[in-house]
Amino acid sequence: MQRFTLLLTCLLLTIFSADAQELRGLCGNTYEDQMSQIDRYRANMKVAQLQPSKSRNAITYIPIQFIIVTRNNGSGGAKITDVLEQQCLLNEQYGAFDIIFYQADEPMVLANDVIYTDHTKTSGNFTMRQRRNPQAMNVWIVDDATPQSGGPAIGITLGYYDTVNDWIVIRRNQINGTNNTLAHEVGHFFSLFHPHLGWDAEPYDVNVHGATVSATAPNGSNTELMDGSNCDNAGDMICDTPPDYNFALSWTNCNYTADVKDPNGVKVDPDESLIMSYFRDMCTSKFSPTQVEMMIADVNSNQRNFLTRNDYTPVAEEITGETTLISPIESEVTASFNKVELKWTAVDGAESYYVEVDRSSSFTQDNFKYVVKTNSLILEDVLDADRNYRWRVTPYNASYTCVPTSSIERFRTNISTSVPSIGTVNDWTVQPNPVSENADLAITVNAKNAFIATVKFYNLTGQLLTTQADVRFEQGQSTTQIDKGQLSKGVYFIALENEEGILNKKIIVQ
Numbered sequence: 001m002q003r004f005t006l007l008l009t010c011l012l013l014t015i016f017s018a019d020a021q022e023l024r025g026l027c028g029n030t031y032e033d034q035m036s037q038i039d040r041y042r043a044n045m046k047v048a049q050l051q052p053s054k055s056r057n058a059i060t061y062i063p064i065q066f067i068i069v070t071r072n073n074g075s076g077g078a079k080i081t082d083v084l085e086q087q088c089l090l091n092e093q094y095g096a097f098d099i100i101f102y103q104a105d106e107p108m109v110l111a112n113d114v115i116y117t118d119h120t121k122t123s124g125n126f127t128m129r130q131r132r133n134p135q136a137m138n139v140w141i142v143d144d145a146t147p148q149s150g151g152p153a154i155g156i157t158l159g160y161y162d163t164v165n166d167w168i169v170i171r172r173n174q175i176n177g178t179n180n181t182l183a184h185e186v187g188h189f190f191s192l193f194h195p196h197l198g199w200d201a202e203p204y205d206v207n208v209h210g211a212t213v214s215a216t217a218p219n220g221s222n223t224e225l226m227d228g229s230n231c232d233n234a235g236d237m238i239c240d241t242p243p244d245y246n247f248a249l250s251w252t253n254c255n256y257t258a259d260v261k262d263p264n265g266v267k268v269d270p271d272e273s274l275i276m277s278y279f280r281d282m283c284t285s286k287f288s289p290t291q292v293e294m295m296i297a298d299v300n301s302n303q304r305n306f307l308t309r310n311d312y313t314p315v316a317e318e319i320t321g322e323t324t325l326i327s328p329i330e331s332e333v334t335a336s337f338n339k340v341e342l343k344w345t346a347v348d349g350a351e352s353y354y355v356e357v358d359r360s361s362s363f364t365q366d367n368f369k370y371v372v373k374t375n376s377l378i379l380e381d382v383l384d385a386d387r388n389y390r391w392r393v394t395p396y397n398a399s400y401t402c403v404p405t406s407s408i409e410r411f412r413t414n415i416s417t418s419v420p421s422i423g424t425v426n427d428w429t430v431q432p433n434p435v436s437e438n439a440d441l442a443i444t445v446n447a448k449n450a451f452i453a454t455v456k457f458y459n460l461t462g463q464l465l466t467t468q469a470d471v472r473f474e475q476g477q478s479t480t481q482i483d484k485g486q487l488s489k490g491v492y493f494i495a496l497e498n499e500e501g502i503l504n505k506k507i508i509v510q
Contacts, residue, residue, distance in 0.1 A: 028160025048293030063104035085177030161188035328411035339418030
């Protein structure tokens with residue numbers, strides 16, 4: 001989770017009276033939100049203590065549904081490549097204890113201004129309820145993740161687990177392969193509390209709380225002690241997560257060394273590596289053993305039955321290969337602009353391919369995005385004529401998304417439009433290709449029936465250069481010599497045209 005360093009004046013503003021609305025931290029789940037789940041929390045803790053899962057050999061697959069919310073015009077949403085990287089990171093973090101998330105369905109893209117900017121509005125919340133996947137953990141990726149209830153936040157709310165709707169809402173800039181915000185909120189989804197519980201809305205400040213803190217936390221609960229003597233009824237009530245008085249919001253590195261003492265006068269040493277804390281992403285990397293056991297207990301509870309499908313195992317094959325773009329590549333000029341076919345190599349284990357096409361190298365100008373199940377895609381009436389485009393492809397499957405995106409290739413669209421081809425032609429070639437300036441060309445055609453066509457040569461701008469009319473091609477395979485005229489060195493298109501349609505091929509004169 002991205003952390004923000006707060007000035008002392010900002011910290012002082014977090015002090016509030018007992019009857020005021022509770023302030024929210026960078027995670028939108030307040031003390032009250034977490035305590036609303038206390039019965040479930042204690043039940044999971046009891047299972048974790050009495051029936052620890054010491055010999056788990058099977059992987060538990062959890063369906064996850066990503067919903068990328070954009071503006072009405074389709075702009076502003078998170079990138080699917082960022083979602084794939086985020087899922088990869090999530091599976092690395094939770095896979096350590098045999099929980100793997102798989103896509104219940106492809107990431108949904110929802111164009112909705114209301115949900116994008118303020119998902120808490122009645123109309124937005126209604127739409128979210130209608131569009132949620134009832135058999136998955138739903139992750140709503142929005143521009144503003146501020147929750148509906150509670151007072152103002154300490155800094156910007158990066159995400160939260162909605163305990164009422166049982167879904168996660170997260171800011172789009174937190175979705176990528178490096179941020180731990182989602183892992184943190186998934187921890188809440190599986191019932192975990194903050195290790196700094198009781199200090200959520202009032203982070204430790206030496207000018208307010210003193211060098212030795214009192215026995216009572218700001219919210220009125222017990223202050224957790226370093227010796228562990230009250231670990232079961234203070235802080236997050238987990239005994240392998242040491243005291244943390246929400247130090248992270250005023251700390252910038254991974255080694256908390258401030259001389260803060262607990263009520264017994266013992267220097268406090270928090271665990272900066274806990275994902276459920278507020279320490280920076282570069283610090284957090286794990287859950288404590290008890291936290292892990294509690295999440296496993298939650299996964300196996302009746303409340304989470306909707307997540308498990310005993311009759312279904314998702315594709316989880318690790319993808320070790322990369323895809324290679326086949327055509328169009330190397331600035332090739334396409335036969336037409338209104339119908340362009342993209343082809344790339346299939347990858348073992350891949351179920352889906354995410355294809356991006358754009359005029360800019362950053363893929364931010366007019367990013368055309370597609371998810372397909374095969375290793376080709378035809379773009380019809382999408383691209384402009386006589387324009388340079390770049391494209392790339394990312395393969396993945398429902399569970400394995402840690403696959404690098406292909407290299408970027410370029411092509412240029414022609415000025416001509418696609419028209420029906422000549423149906424009687426099974427195949428045809430032009431030889432030699434490349435051809436020298438002084439040589440003629442031979443066209444070999446394999447046709448179902450004999451036909452007559454006009455042979456035409458065009459330059460790359462679509463200008464007609466030479467024409468040879470009434471050329472007859474016989475049934476079966478036949479070869480016809482063609483005079484290409486005085487074409488200088490360069491790249492051209494040769495076309496066979498008749499009333500049935502047109503066939504195009506690129507030739508090179510050298």
